[in-house]
Amino acid sequence: MNTPIIDPLQGDFPEVIEEYLEHGCMKCIAFNRRGTLLAAGCNDGSCVVWDFETRGIAKELRDNECSSPITSVCWSKCGNRILVSAADKSLSLWDVMSGKRITRIVLQQTSLQARLHPGSSMPYLCLACPLSCAPMIVDLNTGNTTSLKVSVSDISSGPNLPSRSKCSDGITSFTPTAACFSKYGSLVYVGNSKGEILLIDHKDGELRAMVPISGGSVVKNIVFSRNGQYLLTNSNDRVIRIYENLLPLKDEVRVLDDLNKSFNDLDGVEKLKAVGTKCLTLFREFQDSITKVHWKAPCFSGDGEWVVGGSASKGEHKIYIWDRAGHLVKILEGPKEALIDLAWHPVRPIVVSVSLNGIVYIWAKDYTENWSAFAPDFKELEENEEYVEREDEFDLIPETEKVKGSDVNEDEEVDIVTTEKDPAFSDSDMSQEELCFLPATPSRDVPEQDKCVESSSKLVDSNNTGSPLSEEAGPNGLVANQASSPVEDDAGGARVKRKRKPSEKVLELQAEKIKRPSKPSKSSKPKSKSLVDQDNSNGFDGVELTDE
Template sequence: MNATIIDPLQGDFPEVIEEYLEHGIMKCIAFNRRGTLLAAGCSDGSCVIWDFETRGIAKELRDKDCVAAITSVCWSKSGRHILISAADKSLNLWDVMKGDKIYRTTLQQTPLQARLHPGGGSPESTLCLVCPFSSAPMIVNLQTETTTTLPISFSGGTTTGAPPRNKFSDGSAHYTPTAACFNKHGDLVYVGNSIGEILIIDHNKNQVRGVVAVSGGAVIKNIVFSRDGRHLLINSSDRTIRVYENLLPLKDSLKSLNEMIFDNILDEGEMVKSAGAKSLLLFREFQDSITRVHWKAPCFSGDGEWVVGGSASKGEHKIYIWDRAGHLVKILEGPKEALMDLAWHPVHPMVVSVSLTGLVYIWAKDYTENWSAFAPDFKELEENEEYVEREDEFDLMPETEKVKDLEMNEDDEVDITTVEKDSAFSDSDLSQEELRFLPADPFPDVSEQQEKHTASNSKLGDSKNSDSPLSEETGAMNHDSSQIEGMENSGGEDGGMTYLKRRRKPSEKVLELQAQKVRKPLPKAKGGLGKSSKTKSRIGNGIGIEQEQDMNNFGDEFGIDD
C-alpha cells in the first residue's frame, strides 16, 4: 500500500508550511463550520480565536476561575457558541460574540474531549458529549447540570462497563479512556471501547441499539465522522486506521435502526449484532506497514476525499495523507517537535497542526506560477503548431458575437437578491444566523510621534503669545543664524510658503522711479470715499516700500548680492 507514492499533481492537498501562529502555549485547535475562525486552547486556561483570513487574533476568552490547561475546544453548528473543557475538570460554554460565559459546570473526572450536540439553535444544543479520563463517556446537560453515563459494553442483552485490560502493581483495575462521538444529526452516539467494539447508542433512552466488532479487538483511541456523515473513522491501538461506510440514512437514523431491530426475530444479543452489521460496513484500512507508527488525531478532509493522520512518535512532526482508495499520497515532515493535534480546513486544502512547543503550523498547497491562467483564451502548447485563422477573426463584429447578442433577451429579469448556496454547506438551514467573522474592536492608539507633534505645537503657540526669544527674533531680525531660521519659519506661516523668498537688490533707477510714483498725485475717486481711498492707497504703498527697503537692508546685512 505504501510502496508507491501517487503524483502530487493529481490531488488537492497541502504540501508545505505556509505560516505559523504563536500565542502562548497552544494545546488543541478546532475550526468553525465555515473555516473562517480558528479556536486554540492554551495551557494557561485561555482560548484564543484567530481570524483565519487575516491570521490575527479576533478575540481571547479568558476565565478567571480557570488556570489549568485546555483539553478540547468545540464550536456549535451556528458558530455563536464554543465549548471548552479544561484539566481542572471544568466545562464552560461561551458566547463568542459577546465574550461572556453562559454555563459552567464541574465534573468528577477530567474531561479529555467534549463535543456539543449538533442541534444548531435547538434546545439540544445545551447537551454535550464528554469523554473523561477515568470513567465512561457521559451526556451532560449544561443548563440543568445533569449527567448520564453511557454504556461501554454489551454482553448477553445487558450493558456493562468494559472489562479492565490489565492491572496496576497494587492490584487496582486500570481503566482505558473511551472514545465517542455524535452522528451527523445527533440522534445516535457511537462509542469505541477498549475491547475493540463500536457501540451504537440511543442516548435519550441510554440503550445500545447496535454493536460492531472491530477486527483485532484492539483498543479504540479515536472515533470521528466525516463532514457529510457518510463515513466513520476508527483509530485503534493496533496502529491501523479503519474507515467504515455508514449504511444508515443521514436523517432519522435512530428510527431506521429501530425498524431493523423490530423486524428481527432473534434474541436481543443477536438483534443488536445484526443491526450493527447493517449499520456499518468496513470500507478501507490505512497503516504504515514499514515503520508501524501509532496515529494521533486522525480525521477526514473537508470534502471527505482524503484521510489524514499524525505520527504519535516523540520528536516527529509527520502528517500522512491517504486517498479513499487506500494509497499514501503525501508525507508532510515538519520541525523536530512532537505533534499534539491537527485539523483539516472545512473548505480549502489546508491542514493546521499543533506542536509540543505550542506553535500552530499552517500547511498549504505549494502553488506554481502559471502565467497562462491570466489569459482565459490562452492555450498552452507543448510544441509549435501551425495556426489557422478563422474567417471572421479580424472582423469588427465577429459572427460568434452576433449570435451571442441575438441569444440575449433584454426583457428577462435579473435576480440580484437570491444568494446561491455553497455546495459544501448546502445542508445548512442556519446560513443567515451563522457567525462567520468577528467584528474588530477599535481603540484609541496615540503614538509617540503624535504626542511629540502636539507638544511642539503647544510650545510654538506659547512662544507667539509671549516675549519668547522666537518672537523677538522674528520682529527684530538679529544677526544670528538661529534668527534666520526663525525668520524663514515665520515667513512661511504668514505667506503660506515653506520658506522666505529672498529678492534681488533693486537698482538706483528702479528706486528713483518708485519714488516718483509715490510723489505723483493719485486721481480722485468718484463718490464720497475718494479721500479715504486715497489715504488707504498711500498707506498701502508706503508699507510696501518700507517692507521692500527692509528686505534690501536685510540682504545687505547678510551679504546677499544682486
Template sequence: MMDAPIIDPLQGVFPEIIEEYLESGIMKCIAFNRRGTLLAAGCADGTCIIWDFGTRGIAREFKDDDSVASITSVCWSKYGHRILVSAADKSLSLWDVVRGEKITRITLQQTPLQARLYPRSTTPSICLVCPLSSAPMIVDLETGSMTVLPVLPTEGGNGVAPPSKNKFSDGSAPFTPTSACFNKYGDLVYVGNSKGEILIVDHRSVQVRGIVLVPGNAVIKNIVFSRNGQYLLINSTDRTIRIYENLLPVNNALTGLDEATNDLNDLEGVEKLKAVGALCLTLFREFQDSVTRVHWKAPCFSGDGEWVVGGSANKGEHKIYIWDRAGHLVKILEGPKEAIVDLAWHPVNPVVVSVSLSGLVYIWAKDFTENWSAFAPDFKELEENEEYVEREDEFDLNPEIEKVKGSDVNEDEDVDIDGLENDSTFSDSDLSGDEICFLPADPIPDAPEQQDKCVGSSSKLGESNQSGSPLSVEAGQNGQVNHESSPFEGEDTGTTGLKRRRKPSEKVLEQQAEKVKKPPQKMKQSGKPQN
C-alpha cells in the same frame, strides 16, 4: 497502504508548505467553525483564543478567572453562537461568542478529555463528554445533570454495564479513556471501547442498539464522523486507521435503526446487537504504515470527506499524511522537529492546520506559482515543442467555422437576485441568516512604554532642529526661510511649526543649477518715462 504508489498530486489540490504560523501563548487544541472563517484555540493557561482566519488576527479572547488549567478541547455550536471549552481542572465552560460572556460553568468528577455539543440545536445546552478514566456521559449544562453511557454490552441486551467492585462515585466502572461522538444529527452516539468494539447507543433511552467488532480488538483512541455523515473514522492502538461506511439514513438514523432491529426479532442478546451493527456499519478501507508502524494522532476527514489526514504520533517529528478514500497516499507533509498535538482540515479550502508541542499553530497551504504572462484568448501556451498539423480548410478563403453552441439559459426568465444558492460543500443546509461568520476585531492600543518612547523621540527631534541639524530651518539673505538644506519636503516631523520637505529630484536640481549659471537678462529700457 503506505507502500502503495503515490498517485499523481495533480489530481487534487493539497497543502504543500507552511504558509504561516500563529503564535499566542502555548496552544493545545484547535477547532474551526462551520464555515472555516474562525479558528478557536485552547491554551495551556486556560485562555480560549478566537482567530479570524482571513486576516490571521485575534478577534476574541475568553478567559475564565476561576480556571487557569490547560484546555483539553474546544467545540463550536452549529452556527457559531456558542463555544464549549473543557479544561484539565474538570470544568466545562459555555461561552457566548458575540458578547464574550460566560454562559455557564460546571465541574465534573473526572477530567474531560473531549467535549462535543449537540449538533442539531443552534444554541445547544446538551453535550457529550469523554472523561479521562470513566465512561462517556451526556451532560446538561443548564441543569447539571449527567447521564453515563454504557461502554460494554450485557447478555440481556439492555445496554447497561455489569456491576463492578471498583466504581467511581458516579457509579461508572473504571475504564481506559474511551472516545465517542454524535452522528450527524445527534440521533445516536457511537462509542469506542477498550475491547475493540463500536457501540451504537441511543442516548435518550441509554441503551446499546448495535455492536460492531473492529478487527484486531485494539483500544479505540479516536472516532470521528465525516461532515456529510456517510463515513466513520476509527483510530486504534494497533496503528491502523479504519474507515466505515454508514449504512443508516443520515437524516433519520434512529428510525432506520428501529427498522433494522424489527427485522431481527428471531435473535436475542449480544448476537442480535452484532447483527444490527452489521446493518449499520461496514468496513470500507484501512490505512497504516506497514514499514515504520507509526501511531496516528488526531486523524480526521477533509471538508468534503474525500480525503483522510493523520499526523504521526512519534516524538520529535512533525509529519502529516494525506490519503484518498481509496487508500492511496497522496501527500506527506514534513514540518519542524516538533511533535503534533492536534490537527484540523479547513471545512472549505485545501488547508491543514496543525498544533506543535511548543504551542505554535502551523497553517499548511498550496504553494501557488504566479504567472504574469498575458496571451490572447485563443492562444495556448506550450511547455515544449509540438508538431503542428494544420486543418484541411485552414487557409481556405471561406473556412468552415464551427457554429457556436447556443446557451441553454432562458433569457426571458426572471433572474433571482434575492435567493441564496445551496453550497455543495454543506450537505445539510444553505447559508443561515443567523450564522456567525466573522467577528469585529478590537483595536489593540500601544503599550505605555512604546508611547513614552515615541514622545521622547519627537522631543529629541525638536531639540536637534534647534541646534542646527540638517532638518533645521535656515534664514536666507532676503529674510525668507530656506528649505533647500532639508532632505525631506512636505512631511510633518512631529514638531510644532516644522515640516519635513521631500528631497527634490535630479531633474529639478539640474534646472536649478542652470538658472544659477545663466546670468539674468536685462530688461530693455523703453523711451517711456518710468512711473
C-alpha cells in the same frame, strides 16, 4: 481558491507550510462550520479565536476561575457558542460575540474531549469523554449527567467504568473511551477498549447495535465525516479504519427499531451484532506497514475525499495523507517538534497542526500555473509558429458571430438578489444566521503631535523638579547662564525654543567682513535700534566683533 479552475492533476491536498500562528502555548484547535474562524485552547486556560482570513486574533475568551490547560474546544453548529473543556474538570460554554461565559460546570473527572450536540443551533446538551470513566451526556443548563454504556455486559449491570487492568505496581488503570455524535445527534457512537463500536440512543441510553473491530484493540479515536457517510476509527493496533454508514442520516432510530424487530429470533450479543452489520460496513484500512507508527488526531477532509493522520512519534512533525481508495499520496514533514492536534479546513485544502511547543502551523497547497489546464481555449505551443490573422478578427461583430444566432433571451429578467447555496453547506436547515466573522475592534493610535508635546512636557517637568539642565542659577532660582540651559518653557510647554550657536560658515563670513570693511556710502544711514535687535535675534548676538 476557486474550485473549478484548480488543476485536477495536482491533487487537492496541502503540501507546504504557508504560515504559522503564535500566541502563548496553544494545545488544541477547532474550525467553525464555515472555516472562517479558528478557536485554539491555550495552556493558561484561555481560548483564542483567530480570524482565519486575516490571520489575526478576533477574540480572547478568558476565565478568571480557570488557569488549567485546555483539553478540547468545540463550536456549535451556528458558530455562536464555544464549548471548552479544561484539565481542572470544568466545562465552560461561551458566547463568542460578546465574549462572556454562559455557564460553567465542574465534573468528577477531567474531560479529554467534549462535543456539543449538532442537532440544534443553540445546544444545551454535550457529550463528554472523561479520562477514567464512561462517556456521559451533560445537560449544560441543569448540570445533570447521564453515563453511557461502554460494553455489551453493561446491558444487565447498567453503566459502569471502562475496562480496567492492573499495572505492574498494582494500581488499577482505566482506559479512556472515545465517543462522538452522529451527524444530527440522534445516536452516539462509542468505541471501547474491547475493540467494539457501540450505537447508543442518547435520549434513553439504550444500546441499539454493536460492531466488532478486527483485532479487538483499544479504540483511541472515533470521528464522523462532514457529510455523515463515513466513520473513522483509530485503534491501538496502529491501524486507521474507515466504515461506511448504511443508516439514513435523519431517521436512524426508527430504522434501528425495525432492524431489532426483524432479528427477534436472536438474542443478546448475537442480535446486537446482526443489527450492527446493517449499520456499518468496513470500507478501508490505513497503516504504515514499514514504520508501524501510532496515529494522532486522524480526521477527514471537508469533502470526505481525503484521510489525514499525524504521527504520534516524539520529536517529529509528520502528517500522512491518503485518498479514500487507500493510497498514500503525501507525507508532510514539519519541524522537529511533536504533533499534538490536527484539523482540516472545512472547505479548502488546508491542514492546521499544533506542535508540542504551542505553535499552530498552517499547511496549504503550493499552486503552480498551468494555463493549458485552466483556460479551455488556450493552446500550448511546442515551438514558434507564424500566426495568420483572420479577416474579421478585429471587427466589432465578426462574420462568424453574425451567422450564429444568440441563444440568450434578452427579455428575461436577471435575478441579482438570490444567492446560490454552497453545496458544502447545503444541509443547513437553521433559521438563525451563522456567525462567520467577528467585528474588528481597532485600537486608537497616538498622534505624533501628542507624542512630541508629551515628551517636551516631561523634559520641562524634569527641569522644574530638580533635574538641572544648567550649571548656574540666580538667587531667585532663575537660570543665570542661558547658553548652559538651552531649553525654556513657552506657553505651558507647548513650544520648545533652543538657543542657536553660529555655524563655522557664519564665523568665516564675519571674519572676512572684518578684514575687508566696506566704505559707508553717503546715502547710507545708521541702522535703527530695532534692526540691530533683529540681527541679534538671528543668532549673531553671541559673537563679539573687534578691530585689530
